[in-house]
Amino acid sequence: MTKHLIGKTLLMAAVCLASVSCSGSGDDNEGPEGAVFKATVSPTTISADGVDAAVFDVRFRGTKLTADEVTFYNADDNTVVEMPGMKFTTTDPGTYSFYVKYANLAPQEGEEAEYTSGTLRINAVEGSAGNDEVIDLEPNDQTGLTATVSTTVVQAGVDQAIFVIRYDGEVLKEGYTIYDADTNRSITLPTVTKTSASGEEYELPYYQATKAEVRSFWIAYKTSNTLKNPVTVTAVDFAIPTRPADPQPGSTSFKRRSMLMQFTGLGCGYCPYMIASLHDVLAEESYGSRAVLGAIHTYSGDPYAPDEPLDSAFGVRSYPTVIFDMKSVLYNYNYNTNVTNLKNAIDTSTSEPAKAGxxxxxxxxxxxxxxxxxxxxxxxxxxRVGAWVLEDGLSGTQSNYGMPDNGYNFNTHNNVVRKADSRDEGSTSFAGHDMGQLNAGDTADYMFVITLDSSWKKDNCHLLFFVTALDGSSYSVTNAIATNSLSEAVSFEYE
Known part of the structure; x- marks a missing residue:
């Protein structure tokens, strides 16, 4: 469900010695084909009801191909198969295997005249294939008019974003009007029948895109409306990621990592003291395995500064500054003291059990x-949850007020925060998008859609994800992970 972040001021406990600082302002479905030609199918498990569909996505040089441009084959007997609309449906349970051929009529240098995909397998099962979103239709304690959708990101032509419209916590069956937020004109959406846990049926409106686009909607009911809080759905033309399998469904004892935010900059002459200290501490397995790092270049017009005002959001006034878990602060002193302080802070942070995985x-x-x-x-x-894009290998001459290089390359900058997606529109807090109240053992999803700047080298980029928990009146990080690349799956990690 779509949830909205309510901004709160983060309270920080500063841990400051006499400081020295600068002041500043795949699987089988992937196939062996190369990057120039790629064929995938999603979902790989469908209901054998003649309606549920597996949708093929075939691309050449990044452009999506149509059913008229490719040929589908049954992988079991190599016969040609018609695939209207690039979709497969069946009423017969079983496993179906296909491959795709594409004739490259104008090959460029290094390209083949014909491409053949790997084997694409689809399981058709009796009953539900488990692809439906779980939708809560029971009364809740919300007040006034509210609108949510089952998912905020859909694959065009495949997925449905199903609306749940409530007034004072009760799901409305009629009497409301849905408006397109771009035109402010009323629209009629198709409906789908869903049954609540108590057995009551509802005809719920849904949005299904025909192309990649972003659509927003608002609702009117009697004298109330959601004009200031529209529901936004992003449609993409590729398969939406699924949840990784949970290796220990009955456990809630998670591996704990601290999140370090390093406020730095190329023009900060004292920053190499902290850069070297962080490098050496995180190079030790006992500490590097318990922490993730994002380097935030916000000092004095740094060329790698993110668009988001992270320095002002966290009250940073001197450089270098390291903030742990969005609640405690370390300032610069000297190399040896920095190392001691960083290790103590990681030990203190990770001594607290993770409240979420x-x-x-x-x-x-x-x-x-x-x-x-x-x-x-x-x-x-x-x-609350957040996702930040980091980039390694950025070049820039680093000012240095006397820190010996000792083999460090201060002019190559890693873990640089390029994008911080953890602030809802209208909020000043970067503590994450609101996931609401969860009970122990509950799970909840958030879908991030991030546009990667063309100037970023994607092969050098990876991601930092964090979850914050309410502690008193503020949110602080209770767990974090970092991926090795932009395309990755990470399962829950347990102690």
């Missing part, structure tokens, strides 16, 4: 990244 699966198509982040609560609490 993180699982992630991502997909990248062109410059569009979709990440499904799943959290699993270890305790009852209120949680």
């Amino acid at each position: 993180i699982a992630v699966r991502t997909a990248v198509d062109g410059n569009t990244l979709v990440a499904r982040m799943t959290i699993k609560a270890a305790v009852n609490g209120s949680f």
Whole structure:
């Protein structure tokens, strides 16, 4: 469901010695084909009801091909198969295997005249294939008019974003009007029948895109409307990531990592003291395995500064500054003291059990990244989530007020925060998108859609995900993970 972040001021406890600082302002379905030609299918398990469909996505040089441009074959007997609309449906349960051929009529240098995909397998099962979103239709304690959707990201032509419209917590069956937020004109959406846990049926409106686009909607009911809080759905033309499997469904004892935010910059002459200290501490397995790092270049007009005002959001006034878990602060002193302080802070942070675990699966198509982040609560609490894009290998001459290089390459910058997706529109807090209240053992998903800047080298980029928990009146990080690349799956990690 779509949830909205309510901004809160983060309270930080500063741990400051006499400081020295600068002041500043795949699988079988992937196939062996190369990057120039790729064929996938999603979902790989469908209901054998003649309606549920597996949709093929075939691309050449990044452009999606149509059924008229490719030929489908039955992989069992090599016979040609018609695949209207690039979709497969059946009423017969079983496993179906296909491959795709594409004739390249104008090959460029290094290309083949014909491409053949790997084997694409689809399981058709009796009953439900488990592809439906679980939708809560029971009364809740919300007040006024509210609208949510079953998912905020859909694959065009495949997925449905199903609306649940409530007034004072009760699901409305009629009497409301849905408006397109771009035109403010009323629209009529198709409906699908869903049954609540108590057995009551509802005809719920849904949005299904025919192309990649972003659509927003607002609702009017009697004298109320959601004009200031529209529902937004992003449609992409590739398969949406699914949840990674949970290796220990009955456990809530998660591996704990601290999140370090390093505020730095190329023009900060004292920053090499902290850069060297962080490098050496995180190079030790006992500490590097318990922490993730994002380097935030916000000092004095740094060329790698993110668009988001992270320095002002966290009250940073001197450089270098390292903030742990969005709640405690370390300032610069000297190399040896920095190392001691960093180790003590990681020890203190990770001595607290994780209140939630993180699982992630991502997909990248062109410059569009979709990440499904799943959290699993270890305790009852209120949680938020965020996803940041980091880039390694950026070059820039680093000012240095006397820190010996000792083999460090201060002019190559890693873990640089390029994008911080953890602030809802209208909020000043970057503590994450609101996931609401969860009970111990509950899971919840958040779908991130991030546009990657064409100037970023995608092969050098990876992701940082974090979950914050409400502690008193503020949110602080209770767990974090970092991926090795933009396309990755990470399951829950247990102690």
